[in-house]
Amino acid sequence: xxxxxxxxxxxxxxAGAVRCGIKRRxxxxxxxxAADDGPVPAxxxxxxxxxxxxxxxxxRRLLPRGHGLIRAIAVNAxxxxxxxxxRGDRDAATMASLTAKGVGCALGQVLICSTGxxxxxxxxxxxxxxIAGAAAALSTGGDDAVARAIxxxxxxxxxxxxxxxxxxxxxxxxxxxxxxxxIAPSMATMLVFVTTDAAIAASALHRILRTAADTTFNAITxxxxxxxxxxxxxxxxxxxxxxxxxxxxxxxxxxxxxxxxCGALAEAIVRDGEGATKLVRVTVGGARSDAEARxxxxxxxESPLFKCAVHGGDPNxxxxxxxxxxxxxxxxxxxxxxxxxxxxxxxxxASCRFDLAAAQKYMAGSEISVExxxxxxxxxxxxxxxxxxxxxxxxxADYHT
Amino acid sequence: xxxxxxxxxxxxxxAGAVRCGIKRRxxxxxxxxAADDGPVPAxxxxxxxxxxxxxxxxxRRLLPRGHGLIRAIAVNAxxxxxxxxxRGDRDAATMASLTAKGVGCALGQVLICSTGxxxxxxxxxxxxxxIAGAAAALSTGGDDAVARAIxxxxxxxxxxxxxxxxxxxxxxxxxxxxxxxxIAPSMATMLVFVTTDAAIAASALHRILRTAADTTFNAITxxxxxxxxxxxxxxxxxxxxxxxxxxxxxxxxxxxxxxxxCGALAEAIVRDGEGATKLVRVTVGGARSDAEARxxxxxxxESPLFKCAVHGGDPNxxxxxxxxxxxxxxxxxxxxxxxxxxxxxxxxxASCRFDLAAAQKYMAGSEISVExxxxxxxxxxxxxxxxxxxxxxxxxADYHT
Numbered sequence: 105x106x107x108x109x110x111x112x113x114x115x116x117x118x119a120g121a122v123r124c125g126i127k128r129r130x131x132x133x134x135x136x137x138a139a140d141d142g143p144v145p146a147x148x149x150x151x152x153x154x155x156x157x158x159x160x161x162x163x164r165r166l167l168p169r170g171h172g173l174i175r176a177i178a179v180n181a182x183x184x185x186x187x188x189x190x191r192g193d194r195d196a197a198t199m200a201s202l203t204a205k206g207v208g209c210a211l212g213q214v215l216i217c218s219t220g221x222x223x224x225x226x227x228x229x230x231x232x233x234x235i236a237g238a239a240a241a242l243s244t245g246g247d248d249a250v251a252r253a254i255x256x257x258x259x260x261x262x263x264x265x266x267x268x269x270x271x272x273x274x275x276x277x278x279x280x281x282x283x284x285x286x287i288a289p290s291m292a293t294m295l296v297f298v299t300t301d302a303a304i305a306a307s308a309l310h311r312i313l314r315t316a317a318d319t320t321f322n323a324i325t326x327x328x329x330x331x332x333x334x335x336x337x338x339x340x341x342x343x344x345x346x347x348x349x350x351x352x353x354x355x356x357x358x359x360x361x362x363x364x365x366c367g368a369l370a371e372a373i374v375r376d377g378e379g380a381t382k383l384v385r386v387t388v389g390g391a392r393s394d395a396e397a398r399x400x401x402x403x404x405x406e407s408p409l410f411k412c413a414v415h416g417g418d419p420n421x422x423x424x425x426x427x428x429x430x431x432x433x434x435x436x437x438x439x440x441x442x443x444x445x446x447x448x449x450x451x452x453x454a455s456c457r458f459d460l461a462a463a464q465k466y467m468a469g470s471e472i473s474v475e476x477x478x479x480x481x482x483x484x485x486x487x488x489x490x491x492x493x494x495x496x497x498x499x500x501a502d503y504h505t
Numbered sequence: 506x507x508x509x510x511x512x513x514x515x516x517x518x519x520a521g522a523v524r525c526g527i528k529r530r531x532x533x534x535x536x537x538x539a540a541d542d543g544p545v546p547a548x549x550x551x552x553x554x555x556x557x558x559x560x561x562x563x564x565r566r567l568l569p570r571g572h573g574l575i576r577a578i579a580v581n582a583x584x585x586x587x588x589x590x591x592r593g594d595r596d597a598a599t600m601a602s603l604t605a606k607g608v609g610c611a612l613g614q615v616l617i618c619s620t621g622x623x624x625x626x627x628x629x630x631x632x633x634x635x636i637a638g639a640a641a642a643l644s645t646g647g648d649d650a651v652a653r654a655i656x657x658x659x660x661x662x663x664x665x666x667x668x669x670x671x672x673x674x675x676x677x678x679x680x681x682x683x684x685x686x687x688i689a690p691s692m693a694t695m696l697v698f699v700t701t702d703a704a705i706a707a708s709a710l711h712r713i714l715r716t717a718a719d720t721t722f723n724a725i726t727x728x729x730x731x732x733x734x735x736x737x738x739x740x741x742x743x744x745x746x747x748x749x750x751x752x753x754x755x756x757x758x759x760x761x762x763x764x765x766x767c768g769a770l771a772e773a774i775v776r777d778g779e780g781a782t783k784l785v786r787v788t789v790g791g792a793r794s795d796a797e798a799r800x801x802x803x804x805x806x807e808s809p810l811f812k813c814a815v816h817g818g819d820p821n822x823x824x825x826x827x828x829x830x831x832x833x834x835x836x837x838x839x840x841x842x843x844x845x846x847x848x849x850x851x852x853x854x855a856s857c858r859f860d861l862a863a864a865q866k867y868m869a870g871s872e873i874s875v876e877x878x879x880x881x882x883x884x885x886x887x888x889x890x891x892x893x894x895x896x897x898x899x900x901x902a903d904y905h906t
Contacts, residue, residue, distance in 0.1 A: 155830030155838045155854070187823055187838065189855030222823025223856045286810060286827070327809045329824075330831040408728045408809070408893075409687060409901055416902030422588055422623025423730075426687070429556030430731040437556045437588065453556070454590030455624045492809075493902075494895040500810055501817030501894075 110251070110263040111137060112244040114276040114301035116144065116341025120241030121249035124234025126182035126220070126227055132253035134234030136203060137297055137339070138176035138242055143213045144341050146174035147310035149317055151334035157186035158196035159216045160333060166212060171310035175213035177297060177337055178203040178235060181256050181282065185218040185226045186332045195226040202232060206239025217295050217335050219282065220256055247280070254282040254295055257499055258376055264368035268361045270354055273346040275302045277361045279338075281369040285378040285500065287326035288406070296321065296336040296369055302358050303342035304349040311351075312359035313338055320366035323398075324488045326377035327496070328406040338362065374488045379496030384414055384489045387475045388428065391483030396433035398485040400476065403431035411492035414472055419463035421450045428476055439479040445472070511652070511664040512538060513645040515677040515702035517545065517742025521642030522650035525635025527583035527621070527628055533654035535635030537604060538698055538740070539577040539643055544614045545742050547575035548711035550718055552735035558587035559597035560617045561736060567613060572711035576614035578698060578738055579604040579636060582657050582683070586619040586627045587733045596627040603633060607640025618696050618736050620683065621657055648681070655683040655696050658900055659777055665769035669762045671755055674747040676703045678762045680739075682770040686779040686901065688727035689807070697722065697737040697770055703759050704743035705750040712752075713760035714739055721767035724799075725889045727778035728897070729807040739763065775889045780897030785815055785890050788876045789829065792884030797834035799886040801877065804832035812893035815873055820864035822851045825877055840880040846873070 112119050121135035148167050150160050166172070178199060185192050185199075200214040207214070218226070241249070251261035262281040267274060283294030317336060342348065349355050375383050386405045391397035404410055407427035413420040421442045429435045437453035445466040449458045466472075513520050522536035549568050551561050567573070579600060586593050586600075601615040608615070619627070642650070652662035663682040668675060684695030718737060743749065750756050776784050787806045792798035805811055808828035814821040822843045830836045838854035846867040850859045867873070 153827060153830040154836040155826050184823075187826060187851070187854050187856065189839075189853060192855070222821075222827065223851065288831075329808055329810045329828065332823075332827050332830065407730055408897070409730045412898055412901030415898065418902070420623075422585075422733075425556050425588060426554060426623065426733050427730065429554040429733065430689075435555040438590075450588070450624065452590060453588050454593070455588065492898060494898045496809070497813055497816065497893060497895045497898065500813030501819070 108248055109244060110247050110265050110278045111280050111297060111299045112247050113265060113278050114299045114341060115343035116140060116301055117299045118242040118244055119246040119250045120238045120243060121246055121253035122234055122237035122241055124230045124237065126180055126230055132249050133182050134180040134231065134238050135250040135253040136176055136178050136238040136242060137250060138207050139339060139341055143173035143175040144339050145304060145306035145309050146337060146339050147171040147306060147313040149313060149336045151331055153330045153332050155332045157184050157218060157333045158188060158192035159185055159218045160335060161193060162196045162200060163215050166215065171306035173213065173306065174215055174339060175209040176203055176207045177215045179217040179254055179295060180231060181254050182220040183218060183224055183226050184220045184222050184333050187223045188225050191225060195228055198228065199231060202235040206235055215337060219295055219333050222332065251280045256282065257284045257378055258282050260376055262369055262372035262376065264365045266361045266364040270302060270346045270357055273344045275344050275361065276300060277365045279365045279369050281373055283373040284376050285326060286329045286331040287324065287373060287377065288328045288330045294331060294334055294373065298338040298365055300340045301344040302340050303344060303346050304340045304358060308350050308355050309338060309340055312355055312362055315359055316363040316366045320363060320370040323486060324370045324374050325402065325405050326374060326490055371488060374490050377490035378499045379493040380490030381493055382414055382470050382472055382491045384472045384474065384491065385486060386489060387486040388478065389475065389484045390478040390480055392434050392481040393483040394485055397483040399431045400428040400433035401485045401487040403427045405487040405489035408492055415491035415493050417464060417468040419444050419449060419467050424474060424476055434480060435478060436480060441477045443475040509649055510645060511648050511666050511679045512681050512698060512700045513648050514666060514679050515700045515742060516744035517541060517702055518700045519643040519645055520647040520651045521639045521644060522647055522654035523635055523638035523642055525631045525638065527581055527631055533650050534583050535581040535632065535639050536651040536654040537577055537579050537639040537643060538651060539608050540740060540742055544574035544576040545740050546705060546707035546710050547738060547740050548572040548707060548714040550714060550737045552732055554731045554733050556733045558585050558619055558734045559589065559593035560586055560619045561734060562594060563597045563601060564616050567616065572707035574614065575616055575740060576610040577604055577608045578616045580618040580655055580696060581632060582655050583621040584619060584625055584627050585621045585623050585734050588624045589626050592626060596629055599629065600632060603636040607636055616738060620696055620734050623733065652681045657683065658685040658779055659683050661777055663770055663773035663777065665766045667762045667765040669758065671703060671747045671758055674745045676745050676762065677701065678766045680766045680770050682774055684774040685777050686727060687730045687732040688725065688774060688778065689729045689731045695732060695735055699739040699766055701741045702745040703741050704745060704747050705741045705759060709751050709756050710739060710741055713756055713763055716760055717764040717767045721764060721771040724887060725771045725775050726803065726806050727775060727891055772889060775891050778891035779900045780894040781891030782894055783815055783892045784872050785892065786874045786887060787890060788887040789879065790876065790885045791879040791881055793835050793882040794884040795886055798884040800832045801829040801834035802886045802888040804828045806888040806890035809893055816892035816894050818865060818869040820845050820850060820868050825875060829877055835881060836879060837881060842878045844876040
């Protein structure tokens with residue numbers, strides 16, 4: 105089987121994944137992504153949930169300011185190593201240590217990520233074999249195995265590649281993501297690994313990462329449940345040999361490429377949301393501020409009644425306005441207007457004449473765009489979400505402890 | 506058919522309901538509850554949603570401080586008269602005017618409530634006939650017809666009666682409620698009408714109503730969506746001839762009876778939550794304050810992942826802790842413990858030995874009690890909720906505009 109390259113496409117990276125039996129399904133479940141020639145500038149964002157997995161604790165101790173020099177990321181799916189007490193922290197340290205040994209680097213250069221069930225101890229014997237196998241498999245052809253290895257309830261791998269030019273050099277930014285449920289990222293998201301061959305200082309990399317996350321991963325929601333394992337990491341090998349970026353327009357340019365990759369991966373996560381059949385773009389405009397637009401857009405995007413209406417193909421704008429009205433954003437119903445797919449269905453808080461059959465046909469489609477204009481200011485924000493289906497219930501009522 | 510009395514059981518009240526065709530189903534859809542001998546002290550609470558129905562606006566103009574003297578409440582189901590612009594306000598005034606004429610009282614003594622679809626104009630010709638019919642049907646036998654008339658997606662009528670003694674007099678407090686979806690009351694809930702024969706000043710009645718609502722209607726959630734029509738009204742006829750209450754221990758005693766009625770109706774609403782198969786009591790203890798306990802309990806009770814786990818009978822305490830961790834309440838995972846049905850399943854943020862088969866059997870039951878102890882203080886709060894089922898999706902994907 106020919107392997108597609110993505111995260112090893114930027115020069116300077118190798119990847120490998122094997123199956124060690126942590127997942128029940130017969131698929132890869134442990135992976136390593138590494139810089140092949142020593143540690144490189146790295147930036148990281150992690151969940152805002154106060155309950156965090158042992159791997160998140162390890163990574164935060166390693167990179168207290170969110171950036172530094174990193175050689176390798178080890179990741180497993182099937183067990184989140186979260187809520188396992190002191191044993192969880194010991195297992196996380198062992199996971200990092202095994203990776204350092206496998207890759208041949210210092211312990212302080214290894215980040216780790218685990219995703220899966222909460223509250224079950226890591227099966228360390230399986231992991232030990234898995235890390236050794238993944239280290240042995242490191243190559244520029246391991247990309248697809250890594251994309252499969254990090255999946256849990258995901259139905260498909262999620263990858264993105266963007267290229268651009270910086271100071272005469274061609275720059276590649278590539279990423280891989282997992283995420284399908286427990287998606288309401290707040291300052292980070294599920295597991296996302298991005299590589300680039302750009303030369304950039306770690307602190308500058310961290311700044312552009314935070315900016316890119318704000319309009320991408322922090323603007324999606326599947327079910328409003330923020331994960332305890334959310335981690336977003338970017339590694340920059342410098343192999344493109346551009347003049348090392350420390351800020352300025354080059355940082356902005358690279359930030360733009362990074363945002364493109366993050367945006368593509370964020371959208372892929374929502375499209376693969378648990379039980380999702382539709383992609384829904386909720387835009388709130390005319391708010392008193394961008395922050396208020398965000399509050400209203402999130403309230404709509406997380407409303408079970410709205411998500412069910414979308415699933416049923418119902419142009420029910422009343423649920424959109426009601427969800428905004430219960431948010432912390434200022435709403436004046438007598439000014440608000442609402443568009444479905446560009447067609448105004450509500451004006452000044454009341455129904456206006458529109459073609460109901462056409463609206464129903466639009467709502468039956470697979471990509472829905474909703475725009476609520478509050479007519480109170482210039483604040484604007486867009487959140488991506490999906491519909492709420494019986495399949496979401498099936499997945500989450502049956503995904504047993 | 507013998508009619509049960511509830512809201513007319515306290516002396517001084519009559520009730521009546523008829524079908525006028527606002528609901529598609531062949532069932533009563535317009536009702537009047539009235540004091541039979543002139544206006545009586547009344548207290549009211551309405552939704553905190555910024556988007557409100559025209560009837561809520563009417564009631565607030567009539568009782569700007571939440572209490573006053575009221576003769577009659579008119580209510581219809583099937584059309585919420587919400588988001589209908591100036592026409593909605595005119596129709597609301599007409600509804601009150603028709604009621605005043607039917608009952609024979611001043612316009613300023615009539616409260617009105619409408620529940621149903623948002624954004625559709627009130628069918629006034631039907632309503633005109635309905636109000637006249639309901640006024641003609643007023644009697645001490647109309648209670649059950651009223652309970653049926655106010656239902657929308659409710660599967661059964663919800664009523665409660667409590668009796669007690671005050672200053673040597675027997676006091677009766679009775680109530681009727683509707684509510685099944687769009688339930689996350691905040692300072693009020695769906696439609697609830699309570700009557701009592703106690704003699705009490707309107708302002709004192711308002712004070713005890715707010716206290717009672719806080720631990721009952723404001724402590725339930727079906728889907729986190731706060732309605733635009735939430736209204737809770739209590740009328741006190743004074744027919745019990747107790748010394749008129751203005752405060753003190755008698756107010757506390759009556760408040761206790763009121764809280765019992767409100768608690769029973771609130772629980773009935775959750776039991777009849779859209780698609781609900783289980784009643785779930787989520788208690789958070791050991792929080793830094795009651796307010797923080799409430800934030801954490803609400804976050805758990807509104808988590809789709811937790812509600813799906815309950816539906817699937819899964820003792821998944823990880824989702825409980827994760828939902829608390831993403832709330833605004835302070836959580837230290839290394840201190841938290843969790844009980845399911847009184848059995849500790851997690852201690853200091855990690856799984857402890859428990860009988861998994863027994864826990865699964867418990868979770869398969871129809872009443873589930875979850876207790877998360879944060880071990881950070883003495884704050885405590887309990888929220889009632891239900892599970893999230895495929896039936897909820899069916900109801901709300903198919904309840905069309």
